Amino acid sequence: MKLKTYVARNPQEALAQVRQDLGSEAFILSTQSRFLDGPGSEAGRQRRVEVTAVLGPEFPSSPGLPSWTVDSKAEVPAYFFEHFREELEELKAFFRQWLQESGPPYWLTRYPDLRTIYQLLLRAGIRGPLLHHWLEEIRTLVKDSPDAGPNLRKQALERLLKSLELVDPWRISAPGPIRWSFLGPSGVGKSTTLAKVAVRAAFMKKKRVGLICLNHGHLPASNSLAVFARVAGLPLKTVEHRQELLKALKNWEDLEVILVDTPGFNPREAKLSVQLWQLLGDIPELSHHLVLSSTTRESSLEDTIMAFRVLPLASAVVTKVDETRNFGNVVSQLYKHHLPLSFLTLGPRVPEDLKLANRTNLLGILLHSRNSHLEAKG
Ligand SMILES: Nc1nc2c(ncn2[C@@H]2O[C@H](COP(=O)(O)OP(=O)(O)O)[C@@H](O)[C@H]2O)c(=O)[nH]1
Ligand SMILES: [Mg+2]
Structure with missing residues (x-):
């Protein structure tokens, strides 16, 4: 033998x-x-x-x-x-x-419904700590209620959505004055988002609104903001330095809403943190909102979050949701960096394409049936 x-x-x-x-x-x-x-x-x-x-x-x-x-x-x-x-x-x-x-963890293969959701989430771009957290959650779920039956699918999705931190900036700032800046790289939709928010505040919420255009060095915040301000009939101040910004905020103390547009800073610029801090650091009345385009690659999203978090970020605004199939990428990054999500933008139209993120529209987007789920209030 x-x-x-x-x-x-x-x-x-x-x-x-x-x-x-x-x-x-x-x-x-x-x-x-x-x-x-x-x-x-x-x-x-x-x-x-x-x-x-x-x-x-x-x-x-x-x-x-x-x-x-x-x-x-x-x-x-x-x-x-x-x-x-x-x-x-x-x-x-x-x-x-x-x-x-x-592939999926072995234990998950015993639950066809959950396996389907797992595959959908992977396809939508959910990964990293968020995916692991969700798997842990549903593992506990199937252990605690092995006979959950048709409810299992619903509960599994609810667990995912519960893990995401959402914030309503209108509510957070109420009843005090609103002072918001929109930050982020170039072309992500900062100025367009600001215009959408300005129209909502001025014409739907009937607030007194002022706009500040912060140009820095050779970087203009927006070429079109002046045109928008004129058409919308909203006052606009252009400032170049921190001192001018502080002065403009002070002069407009009586306005209920001040929105600050900023230039597109490059997240890979070595001295960005110092620049941002010198320009915008330690202005307690100003809430900073990081604008992220959902079409951006996941590694660049992470670079952007890391670069801008030198300032306290009140929320992330996720734009161009209408142009992506990988919405899960941005959601995974927000989870990883504990950044709450406030607004979503689903197109360039002012102001229609601005939505406040909620669990219903997020679910619709993640499962790729977004249009039918986007009737949420802005
Ligand atoms: N499809 C789509 N386009 C958008 C959206 N938001 C902004 N845009 C477009 O993206 C381009 C850059 O927007 P802009 O606000 O100037 O970006 P900024 O450089 O960050 O201020 C413009 O052509 C906008 O119309 C969106 O949600 N969906
Ligand atoms: Mg701009």
Whole structure:
């Protein structure tokens, strides 16, 4: 009898080695997947498959099916079953491990409804700490109420939405004066969002509104804000420095709403934190809202949040939701950086395309049926 163990990078390679060495009649006794130490450090550890195979007189060597499977009366040695059982266990463990590394966790595969939601969330771009948190939540859910039945799907989605922090800036600022700045990189929709908010405040909420356009160095906040202010009949001040900004805020003390448009700062600019702090730091009456475009790549979203968080951020405004299929990316980043979400913008129209984020419209967007869910109040 010949018993040998083969180590390879994957099961196919290991089986090819067995076949080449022992021939096609070799009998596989066990298959295992494990990390084996490579040369040197931890980094050298690599996943390998170990296959133990045997070829010998105790095992049927004739081609085709072994005789004991054909002749049911033939006596089958007990160790055969033991070998099969062990092999099956190891194969099961191997697949379980594989599924955990590259797919949904193994326990989730027992709940088809939850697995579908998991796939939808992945497709929508939910990942990282938010995905892990949601998995932990629903694992507790299925443990606590294994018979939740049709409610399970609904509850699982509710758990996700509950994890997201939402804020209503109108309510936070009430009843005091509103002083909001809109910050972010160039082209994300700061000036357009400001115009939408200004129209809501002035014409729907009937507030006295003033606009400040903060130009910094060679960076203009907006070329079109002056046109908008004229058309909307709203007062506009253009300022260049912190002192001018403070003076403008002071002079307009009696206005209920002051909205500050800022230039598109580059998050990769090395001295941005210092610049932002010198310009806007420590102005307690001013709430800063970071404007993020949902079409931005996740790594750039993270860079932006990290760069702007030198200022206390009251909320994130997520724009261009109408242009993305990966809304989950931005939501995952907000969760990761504990940044509450306030407004969503779903198009360039002023003011219609501004919505206050709520659990209903978020759910609609995440599940890609957004239009029917966007009747929420702005
Ligand atoms: N599709 C779409 N376009 C938008 C949205 N918000 C702004 N835009 C457009 O994005 C462009 C840049 O907007 P702007 O407000 O000037 O960006 P800023 O540089 O951050 O001030 C303009 O053409 C806007 O009309 C939105 O929610 N959806
Ligand atoms: Mg602008």
